Amino acid sequence: MDAEMDVAxxxxxxxHKQGLDGSLAGADSxxxxxxxxxxxxVGGANPYLTLFARAGIRRPQADADVAALQxxxxxxxxxxxxxxxxxxxxWGLQLGGGAAAATAKVVEKLGVATAELATLQERAYAAxxxxxxxxxxxxxxxxxxxxRSLGEEGKKKGASTTLPTALGLLQAxxxxxxxxxxxxxxxxxxxxxxxxxxxxxxxxxxxxxxLMECYLGWTGGATxxxxxxxxxxxxxxxxxxxxxxxxxxxxxxxxxxxxxxxxEAFQVPADEQIQxxxxxxxxxxxxxxxxxxxxxxxxxxxxxxxxxxxxxxLPDHPIVDRxxxxxxxxxxxxxxxxxxxxxxxxxxxxxxxIAEVEEFIREDLGDFxxxxxxxxxxxxxxxxxxxxxx
Numbered sequence: 539m540d541a542e543m544d545v546a547x548x549x550x551x552x553x554h555k556q557g558l559d560g561s562l563a564g565a566d567s568x569x570x571x572x573x574x575x576x577x578x579x580v581g582g583a584n585p586y587l588t589l590f591a592r593a594g595i596r597r598p599q600a601d602a603d604v605a606a607l608q609x610x611x612x613x614x615x616x617x618x619x620x621x622x623x624x625x626x627x628x629w630g631l632q633l634g635g636g637a638a639a640a641t642a643k644v645v646e647k648l649g650v651a652t653a654e655l656a657t658l659q660e661r662a663y664a665a666x667x668x669x670x671x672x673x674x675x676x677x678x679x680x681x682x683x684x685x686r687s688l689g690e691e692g693k694k695k696g697a698s699t700t701l702p703t704a705l706g707l708l709q710a711x712x713x714x715x716x717x718x719x720x721x722x723x724x725x726x727x728x729x730x731x732x733x734x735x736x737x738x739x740x741x742x743x744x745x746x747x748x749l750m751e752c753y754l755g756w757t758g759g760a761t762x763x764x765x766x767x768x769x770x771x772x773x774x775x776x777x778x779x780x781x782x783x784x785x786x787x788x789x790x791x792x793x794x795x796x797x798x799x800x801x802e803a804f805q806v807p808a809d810e811q812i813q814x815x816x817x818x819x820x821x822x823x824x825x826x827x828x829x830x831x832x833x834x835x836x837x838x839x840x841x842x843x844x845x846x847x848x849x850x851x852l853p854d855h856p857i858v859d860r861x862x863x864x865x866x867x868x869x870x871x872x873x874x875x876x877x878x879x880x881x882x883x884x885x886x887x888x889x890x891x892i893a894e895v896e897e898f899i900r901e902d903l904g905d906f907x908x909x910x911x912x913x914x915x916x917x918x919x920x921x922x923x924x925x926x927x928x
Contacts, residue, residue: 544789545830546806546860546861546862547801547804547805547806548758548759548789548830548861549830549831549860549861549862550804550806550807550860550861551758551759551801551804551861552757552758552759552821552861553811553821553858553860553861554758554804555574555755555756555757555758555797556574556575556592556756556758556820556821557570557573557574557592557593558574558591558592558811558813558815558821558858559807559811559860560811562574562592562593563592563593563594564593564594565592565593566593566595566603566608567589567593567595567599567600567603567608567609567623568603568608568609568623568624568625569593569623570588570589570592570593570595571588571609571621571622571623571626572623572625572626573756574588574592574756574820575752575753575756575757575820575824576614576615576620576621576622576626576630576820577589577620577621577819577820578618578619578620578818578820578823579611579619579620579621579723580619580818580908580909580910581724581725581726581907581909581910581911582724582816582818582906582907582908582909582910582912583723583724583816583899583903583905583906583907583908584816584818584819584908585600585611585621585723585724586600586723586724586902586903587814587815587816587819587895587898587906588621588815588816588819588820590895590898590902591813591814591815591819596898596902597722597902597903598902600723601721601722601723604718604721604723605721607624608623608624609621609622609623609624610622610624610627610715611716611718611723612627612630612631612634612709612715613631613634613637613638613706613709613710614626614630614631614633614634615630615633615634615749615768615769615770616634616637616768616769616770617634617636617637617638617640617770618634621723626752627712627735628712628735628736628737628738628739629738629740629745629748629749631709631710631711631712631735631738632737632738632740632742632745633745633746633749634710635710635711637706637710638703638706638707638709638710639707639710641697641702641703641706642655642703642706642707644695644696644697644703645688645692645697645700645703648688648691648692648695648697650686650688650700650703654686654700655700655703655704655707657684658681658684658685658700658701658704659704659707659708659713661681661684662677662681662701662704662705662708662714662730663708663713663714663732665677665680665681666714666730666731666732667732670731671717671729671730671731672729672730672731673719673727673728673729673730674701674702674705674728674730677701677705677730678699678701681701685699685700685701686699686700687699688700705730708730709730712733712734712735712736712737713732713733713734713735714730714731714732714733715730715731715733715735716728716729716730717729717730717731724903724907726910743778743782746769746771746775746778746779746782747778747779747782747783749769749779750765750769750771750776750779750780750782750783750785751782751783751794753765753768753769753824754783754785754792754793754794754797755794755797756820756824757824757825758793758797758801759788759789759791759792759793759794759797759801760791760792760824760825761790761791761792761825762776762780762792764824764825764826764827765780765792767825767826768824768825780792786798788801789801806860807860810859810860810885810887810888811859811860812857812858812859812885812887812888812890812891813857813858813859813891814855814856814857814858814867814876814891814892814895815855815856815858816855816906816908817851817852817853817854817855817856817908818851818908819856821858821861822851822852822856823851826850826851828846828847828849828850828851828852828856828863829847829848831856831858831861831862831863832846832847832862832863833862833881836863836864836881839881841853841854841866841879841920841923841924841927842919842920842923846866852866853920854866854867854868854920854924855867855868855906855908857878857880857888857891857892859888864880864881864882864888865878865879865880865881865888865928866878866879866924867879867892867924868906868917868920868921868924869896869899869905869906870914870921871904871905871914872914874896874900875896876892876895876896876899877921877924877925877928878892878924878928879924879925879927879928880928
């Protein structure tokens with residue numbers, strides 16, 4: 539296998555493992571997230587497009603699955619928030635517990651005793667049990683003097699009061715959960731409600747091993763550096779988790795044994811498989827390897843004076859064919875259209891998929907925000923640049 543074919547095959551292999559080749563068509567939301575990986579949620583629309591691209595799931599069904607706790611947003615690996623399937627709730631939360639504990643240490647250094655935080659947690663939990671879902675403002679009003687201001691020093695450290703830390707600790711242990719006020723995943727207005735999720739029954743060592751096995755399955759293989767970025771494991775923890783997962787080295791990647799055999803027999807699909815994905819889609823984010831997804835002749839392309847292939851994270855959303863990035867896009871809500879730049883000719887398959895995703899965003903979402911503070915005004919410069927380039 540020559541180097542060029544090797545790269546194309548690795549791209550298409552990851553594409554297949556992500557279920558972007560049609561192999562997840564008709565699957566439910568939880569199955570999609572279990573197969574392709576947890577969907578990063580930062581108040582943006584990535585979880586919705588993750589489900590639509592792989593299984594054709596529309597927003598009403600996704601929102602119904604959230605309401606039924608088939609999927610849910612939870613803090614997990616690296617303390618970051620992802621949309622997970624229900625089978626992963628308990629051990630996923632377990633992996634994110636360290637971030638909540640680290641925040642508690644910050645407020646303790648500001649003079650908040652462990653006992654004070656514990657008391658606030660119990661009072662907050664009791665209030666949510668008694669009154670049902672409450673947003674942070676209403677909960678703060680109910681708790682009154684139990685919530686303490688941490689002054690200017692606290693604001694500098696991102697902890698203006700003791701309440702967010704208490705809520706973070708309660709959420710990390712599954713005693714409460716955060717629910718979107720309007721039921722949507724692409725908004726950042728939340729209330730909290732009591733939950734009492736049973737524990738995973740796994741040791742921390744076992745939870746790390748499970749994440750590594752899932753991660754390698756989601757990606758189809760990753761380098762040591764890539765696994766460490768996603769998991770935030772120490773070197774020792776990473777090596778132990780790779781051993782427990784039975785991972786082997788192949789083509790410069792750590793890969794599961796069954797996948798290593800399947801990869802050798804895998805062939806790149808002959809026909810186009812076009813998807814429009816979010817810049818935070820699992821295909822790109824899990825390994826942060828967008829440079830490898832550009833063809834050699836496209837790596838020098840620039841937009842707004844920035845070379846696309848050398849940026850750690852894509853500033854725009856990718857248009858992808860069998861794992862290769864063939865263009866970029868943004869949504870323009872004022873004109874209800876997708877602004878895009880294709881690196882090559884617009885084939886019928888590309889035109890059709892752009893139209894399908896455009897209709898999905900227009901009818902289901904109204905806009906496509908990358909993150910909570912994204913707005914049409916903030917992305918107008920990029921929309922104009924894509925129009926000019928295309």
